[in-house]
Amino acid sequence: MSSDTLTAILFVAVVLITVGITFWANRQTHGTTDYYAGGRSFSGFQNGMAISGDYMSAASFLGISGAIALSGYDGFLYSIGFLVAWLVALLLVAELLRNSGRYTMADQLAYRMRQRPVRTAAATSTVVVSIFYLLAQMVGAGALVALLLGVTDESIKAWTIVAVGLLMVFYVTVGGMKGTTWVQIVKAVLLMGGTILITVLVLAEFNFNLSSLLGAAAENTGKGEGFLQPGLKYGVSTTSKIDFVSLGIALVLGTAGLPHILIRFYTVPTAKDARTSVLWAIGLIGAFYLMTLALGFGAAALLNTGPDSEVAASGGNLASPLLAEFLGGGEGTTGGAVLLALISAVAFATILAVVAGLTLTSASSVAHDLYATVFKKGQATEKEEVKVARIAAFVIGGIAIGLAIPAQKLNIAFLVALAFAVAASANLPSIIYNMFWKRFNTRGATWAIYGGLISCVVLVFFSPVVSGLGVNPVTGASLSLFPADVDFHWFPLQNPGIVSIPLGFFFGWLGTVTSKEPTAEDKFTELEVRAFTGAGAEQAHH
Amino acid sequence: MADTRVDPHDQAERHDPVYDRLHATPEFQELKKRHTSFVLPATIAFLSWYLLYVVMSMWAHDFMSRQVVGNINVALVFGLLQFVTTFLIAWLYARYMTAKVDPLAREIEAEYREEVSGR
Numbered sequence: 001m002s003s004d005t006l007t008a009i010l011f012v013a014v015v016l017i018t019v020g021i022t023f024w025a026n027r028q029t030h031g032t033t034d035y036y037a038g039g040r041s042f043s044g045f046q047n048g049m050a051i052s053g054d055y056m057s058a059a060s061f062l063g064i065s066g067a068i069a070l071s072g073y074d075g076f077l078y079s080i081g082f083l084v085a086w087l088v089a090l091l092l093v094a095e096l097l098r099n100s101g102r103y104t105m106a107d108q109l110a111y112r113m114r115q116r117p118v119r120t121a122a123a124t125s126t127v128v129v130s131i132f133y134l135l136a137q138m139v140g141a142g143a144l145v146a147l148l149l150g151v152t153d154e155s156i157k158a159w160t161i162v163a164v165g166l167l168m169v170f171y172v173t174v175g176g177m178k179g180t181t182w183v184q185i186v187k188a189v190l191l192m193g194g195t196i197l198i199t200v201l202v203l204a205e206f207n208f209n210l211s212s213l214l215g216a217a218a219e220n221t222g223k224g225e226g227f228l229q230p231g232l233k234y235g236v237s238t239t240s241k242i243d244f245v246s247l248g249i250a251l252v253l254g255t256a257g258l259p260h261i262l263i264r265f266y267t268v269p270t271a272k273d274a275r276t277s278v279l280w281a282i283g284l285i286g287a288f289y290l291m292t293l294a295l296g297f298g299a300a301a302l303l304n305t306g307p308d309s310e311v312a313a314s315g316g317n318l319a320s321p322l323l324a325e326f327l328g329g330g331e332g333t334t335g336g337a338v339l340l341a342l343i344s345a346v347a348f349a350t351i352l353a354v355v356a357g358l359t360l361t362s363a364s365s366v367a368h369d370l371y372a373t374v375f376k377k378g379q380a381t382e383k384e385e386v387k388v389a390r391i392a393a394f395v396i397g398g399i400a401i402g403l404a405i406p407a408q409k410l411n412i413a414f415l416v417a418l419a420f421a422v423a424a425s426a427n428l429p430s431i432i433y434n435m436f437w438k439r440f441n442t443r444g445a446t447w448a449i450y451g452g453l454i455s456c457v458v459l460v461f462f463s464p465v466v467s468g469l470g471v472n473p474v475t476g477a478s479l480s481l482f483p484a485d486v487d488f489h490w491f492p493l494q495n496p497g498i499v500s501i502p503l504g505f506f507f508g509w510l511g512t513v514t515s516k517e518p519t520a521e522d523k524f525t526e527l528e529v530r531a532f533t534g535a536g537a538e539q540a541h542h
Numbered sequence: 543m544a545d546t547r548v549d550p551h552d553q554a555e556r557h558d559p560v561y562d563r564l565h566a567t568p569e570f571q572e573l574k575k576r577h578t579s580f581v582l583p584a585t586i587a588f589l590s591w592y593l594l595y596v597v598m599s600m601w602a603h604d605f606m607s608r609q610v611v612g613n614i615n616v617a618l619v620f621g622l623l624q625f626v627t628t629f630l631i632a633w634l635y636a637r638y639m640t641a642k643v644d645p646l647a648r649e650i651e652a653e654y655r656e657e658v659s660g661r
Contacts, residue, residue, distance in 0.1 A: 073617055077596070080624045084592045087631055091581045211612030218613065229607040230599035230617050241600040248596035252589070272644065275636060282632045286625055526561035532573055533647040535564065535654035 006337060007148050010345035015167065018183045018352060022171050025179030032382045033538075035176035035389065036103035036364050037266040040540040042181060044273040048280020051264050053184030055082075055255075055281065056191060056288055057133070057354040058140030058317075061347055063413025064289075065323070066316020068296020069305050071233035072223065075296055075316075077244065078413050079289035081251025086285065088428075089256040090278045095271035096435050096531040097262060102538050104361075105259045105427065106369045109434055111530075112523035113442040119369035121449040125426040126259040126365040128453060129419050130358045131400055133260070136415035137351045137358070138164055138404035143317045144351075147310075148344055158405050165401040168355040172363055173390040180356045181267060187353035192288065194346035198320070198339075199291040201327040202298035213294070216301035227300065243493045247417055250497030254420025257427030260361040269540035299323040307474045317412050321347065359393050359400075366392035407481070410465075417495060418460060425452030425500035429508040435531060440512050441520040447511030452504025459496035464489050560657045564650055573646040580638050588631055595620055 029035055042050065060082065067075030101107035106122030141164045142157035171179055206213040218227045226232050234244035255261060265274045299319035303326055305311045311319050321343050325331060328339030367389035372380040380388075407415065429448040433440040460466065468487035469479035478484040493499075530536050564570055598606055599617060606617040 074599075076618075076621055077599070080592075080595070080621055084588065084624055084628050087588050087628060088585070090632055091585055091635060209612075211614055214613035214618075225607070228613060228615060228618070229603065231603050235600060235603060244600050245593075245596055248592070252592055275639065279632055279636055282628065286629060290622075290625060525565040526558065528574070529561045529564045529570060529650070529654075532577065533564075533570070533650040533654070535561070535651045536558075536658075 004148070007341040007344060010341050011348055014345050014349045014352070017186065018167075018171065018349070021182045021186065022175035022179040025175040025182060028178050029176045032103070032368075032385055034178060035386045036368065037263070037538075038177040038181050040267060040269050040538065042267045042273075042277075044268060044276025045280055046181070046185060047264060047268050047273065047277035048284065049188045050181045050184040050267070051261065051277055051281040052284040052288070053186075053188035053191070053350075053353050054260060054264060054357040055285060056188070056350065057412075057416060058137050058347060058351045059413045059416035060288065060292070061191060061195070061350050062140050062144070062317045062320055063136070063416065064292045065295035065299060066311065066314070066319040067413050068292065069299035069303070069311055069319040070316045072217070072221070072227035072297075072300065073230050074233040074235075074244070075413075076293065077248055078251065078417070079292045081248050082255070083282070083286050083289050085252045085255035086278065086282045088253060089261065090275070090282065092435070093256045093262070093431060094265050094274045094278050097431070098265045098268065098271045098274040099534045099537040100435075100527055100531040101266060103263065103266060103368050104365045105262050105431075106365065109430060109445050110369075110373070112434070112520045112527050113445055113517070116374045117442055118445045118449075119373050121446045122427075122430075123365040123369040123374075125422070125449050125453045126369075127362045127396065128457070129257075129259060129423045129427070130362040131396070131403065132419035132422060133258075133416060134355055134358050134396075134400040135404045135407050136412045136419065137355045138400060139408050139410065139415065140317060140412045141348065141351045142404070142408055143314050144321065144344055144347055147314070147318050147321060148340070157408060161404045162401055164351065164355060165397045165404075167352060168359045169393050169397040171352070171356040172359045172393040175356075176386075177267060177360060180353075180360050183356055184353045187349045188284065190346050190349050192284065194343055195288060195291045195295070198298070198324055198327065198343065199294040202294045202302075202323070205298075205302065205327070210293075213297055213301055217297040220301050221305055239492045242498065243495055246493050246495040246498035249501060250417060250421035250424050250495055253424035253428055253497070253501060254417075255423075257423035257431065258420070259365065259423075259427065260357045262431075263361055263364065264357075266538070271534050271537070295320050295323065302326050312474075315410065315412075315414075355400075359396055362396045363389045363393040366396075410481070414465075414494075418465075421460075421495060421497040421500060422453060422456045424497060425456040425504040426450075427452075428501070429504040433505075433508050433512070434527075437512075438521055438524040440508070441515060441517035443515040443517070444508045444510075444512030448504050448508030451507025451511075452500060455503040456496050456500035459491045459493075459500055462489050462491045463494055463496065464492070465494050560654060563657075564654060567650070567653075569646050570650055573643060573650065576642045576646070580635065580642075584631055584635065588627060591627060592624060595624055 033039055064078045097108055100111055106119045109118045138161045142161050145160040146157045214228050218224050221227050234240045268274050303322055321340055324343035325336040325340035328335035330336045367385050371388040372385045426449050430445045467480045467482040468489035471478055471484045608616045610619055
């Protein structure tokens with residue numbers, strides 16, 4: 001059997017399994033609680049698996065290993081930041097949010113504030129964060145399929161992105177939260193299995209000696225000791241060092257502001273189950289990120305990662321699949337073809353599960369926050385609300401497809417880091433203020449969200465990511481989104497977090513102290529009692 | 543108990559006085575105190591520890607590059623320690639909440655149920 005046939009079979013298998021789950025879930029879904037929150041009936045362990053499946057995206061599987069393969073130790077920051085971030089979610093957000101919200105991130109704010117302005121703001125930032133995140137996943141899908149088919153044809157990559165977009169819209173419109181959750185659970189199992197397999201194979205090449213793996217990586221890349229030390233990519237100037245710190249801050253503060261992660265806490269019956277699910281997630285995610293060391297350094301040790309290599313041309317995104325091919329025996333061998341197909345199918349499943357979660361989150365927010373509350377003023381029926389969510393999924397899928405096609409040369413982990421920066425700047429300040437600051441009010445919430453969101457997006461637009469980074473010395477292609485001869489950047493950092501996150505907190509504070517809203521302050525006692533004890537919290541539907 | 547001052551869909555519903563009573567109970571105040579006394583120091587600790595790691599990676603290059611065993615340097619050990627502390631704090635938090643906070647939360651929640659069921 002040729003490698004292409006095998007790959008095709010595995011991809012079709014992934015699609016069939018997930019489509020099957022989706023149809024099954026459709027029959028179990030009867031109202032808004034089922035559609036948005038899976039009936040709140042998942043166990044802590046199930047939700048922990050689903051959180052891992054939702055969180056460990058193409059950025060983790062393809063992006064981090066690529067970042068380590070190309071820039072050595074500096075790439076490992078992603079793994080550490082993405083994991084430590086879960087403590088913010090566990091200690092400050094998960095349980096309190098479960099007790100005080102219903103379906104979306106906005107619920108928790110709307111609990112004590114004026115509905116229309118805060119829901120509009122929260123829905124806007126939910127959609128923006130989710131679209132940034134979606135872009136990264138779709139870029140990964142395009143790169144992956146192009147590798148498997150051995151084509152460089154741009155139109156095939158573009159069609160892959162369209163196909164992934166249509167699939168995710170299908171999952172979300174038909175399966176709702178139940179379908180999406182089960183797709184994520186299946187994916188978590190596949191991803192952990194695939195990663196363990198590659199890790200064991202890599203370590204076996206080096207007699208399970210981490211030190212010799214690292215030594216081989218340092219030698220094979222020709223970068224020596226520097227490859228294993230921090231600073232290879234980010235240590236070159238003070239600006240790049242600050243960029244590294246900025247990235248680190250966005251990673252650690254972003255997770256607890258990611259809407260698609262936050263709404264997962266609503267799928268369990270109680271706050272205690274939300275805690276259990278985060279504990280499981282931390283265990284699974286931590287184990288996975290430890291293995292990114294083997295994947296990344298393994299790719300550096302065993303593959304050609306030089307400036308004209310296939311790994312470098314993909315921005316590092318293809319390091320893991322190519323590593324799998326090498327471990328199976330290399331290009332042209334049966335073993336190589338089998339492992340390449342297997343790992344690519346895992347990456348494909350990973351992408352599908354994450355895009356489904358993201359699309360569901362944005363669609364829910366549009367339907368529940370914008371349509372039902374802002375537009376229909378609470379008069380929409382459950383049926384209408386779910387119908388609007390389904391339409392919204394189509395529109396968001398379309399936007400993501402349209403934006404992903406031009407974004408294809410950016411590293412996926414990097415794109416996801418931008419989504420983290422937006423989440424940390426726009427969402428985290430208002431979530432934290434709302435829970436822990438009695439004086440916080442509607443103006444504070446909207447200013448925090450819009451202030452953080454706009455600062456972040458504006459800084460990215462005027463950063464070297466969009467223009468002015470120069471050209472790749474080998475291929476001559478522009479390293480920024482715009483062609484190399486266009487340069488309008490004035491913000492020196494590629495990661496905006498170090499400026500935009502404090503700005504988000506600042507605007508939240510400023511909006512609050514310049515307005516008075518006694519009702520929001522009065523209701524704080526109710527929010528606190530409910531958040532800390534679960535008194536009056538939404539119940540599970542069986 | 544409808545709120546007549548504002549359009550109900552413009553403002554969160556008027557709040558239930560039962561929450562004020564529960565909020566004022568010594569049990570709830572104790573619960574909040576216990577929650578804060580773990581969460582606040584733990585958050586400061588893990589965020590500082592993480593930032594120390596990030597900053598040292600960039601500005602303490604020589605120290606971080608020192609080799610510990612074979613090709614394993616201080617930077618890698620420091621990075622792996624971040625994993626260890628994350629697992630440890632998560633475990634300590636769960637243990638603390640189960641022992642010190644959950645029983646109080648259950649008590650207050652039961653009181654709430656009793657209050658609202660009588661209506």
